[in-house]
Amino acid sequence: MIEFGVFGGGSWATALVKILTDNKLIVNWYLRRTEQAEAIQNAGSNPDYLNFVTLNTEYLQCSSQKQFVAQKSTIILFAVPSDGLSDLLIGFDRKWIHNKAVLSAVKGTVGEEHELPSAYISRQLIIPNNLQGILAGPCHAEEIGHRKKTYLTIGAVDPHWQQMLQACFSADYLDVRINADITGIEWAAIYKNVVGLVSGMAKGLRYGDNFIAVLVANALAELREVLRHMGSNAEILSSSYAGDLLVTAYSTHSRNRLFGEMIGRGYSVDKAKDAMNMVAEGYGATRGLYQTTRNFPLKLPILQTAYRVLFKYMPVLTEFKLLEQKLT
Structure with missing residues (x-):
């Protein structure tokens, strides 16, 4: 049984x-x-x-x-x-x-x-x-x-x-x-939490749907590159990969999106953490993924933006102005 x-x-x-x-x-x-x-x-x-x-x-x-x-x-x-x-x-x-x-x-x-x-x-x-x-x-x-x-x-x-x-x-x-593809799915689940944070930051900064759509499109391209360097050749346009990323970026249920939105609205990282009664996995995921990929020959501006805001305490608006220039 x-x-x-x-x-x-x-x-x-x-x-x-x-x-x-x-x-x-x-x-x-x-x-x-x-x-x-x-x-x-x-x-x-x-x-x-x-x-x-x-x-x-x-x-x-x-x-x-x-x-x-x-x-x-x-x-x-x-x-x-x-x-x-x-x-x-x-x-x-x-x-x-x-x-x-x-x-x-x-x-x-x-x-x-x-x-x-x-x-x-x-x-x-x-x-x-x-x-x-x-x-x-x-x-x-x-x-x-x-x-x-x-x-x-x-x-x-x-x-x-x-x-x-x-x-x-x-x-x-x-x-x-x-x-x-156990490894690929796990890395995708980690990266999507980073995207949820950054999408929330954009909303908190009063960026509109047009910008967030471009942000998410670029995030899908970043995810594909991350997975390839992790040894996964997955087709990411499926529920296991892109679906998980999209719901975290857009859903009002997303704790990571809410955490990022609070940062965008002016909360410090510590105050945003204290204000939430549930864990936003993207905080630790950002550090873990950044440390894992920092020596890869990859351009990951979305991940880098999250890391600089959360762990280098860089001004979120300044980082997003830089990010604007790197999105395609």
């Missing part, structure tokens, strides 16, 4: 738990805070994130014990912010999940080495390639919560596991696609 062990208590984790329990799959859900675990189990909803979503507690067991969730489950699903992954795995015994499939829904780079989440998890827990996968795509948690039509992407190399996961996550409002 399939039992998912979900690690993470935010909006994204909540949306994924909703999908699985709606599909009558048993979910053992690890939540760091005992009070949150008890509240969800008792009320059938997450009081902190997506509290409008009703969860089927008949198929749900919440716990604040990592070992219980890991050992009881047959498939492990990590759905935490990238900067929380290393802390989550502290004290996580690889023996708990020996020979179990591991799925990452983490978007961002991890640690000072800026590792991809799948690579970090594989190294820490010794997960073979055929038992590892990722979950991505243009899929805001809020719209999944409202059962709006969504396309998810399962990244995995093993055909049997691809089909099994596709069945687990499919629903009348969910179209699940399969893609073996």
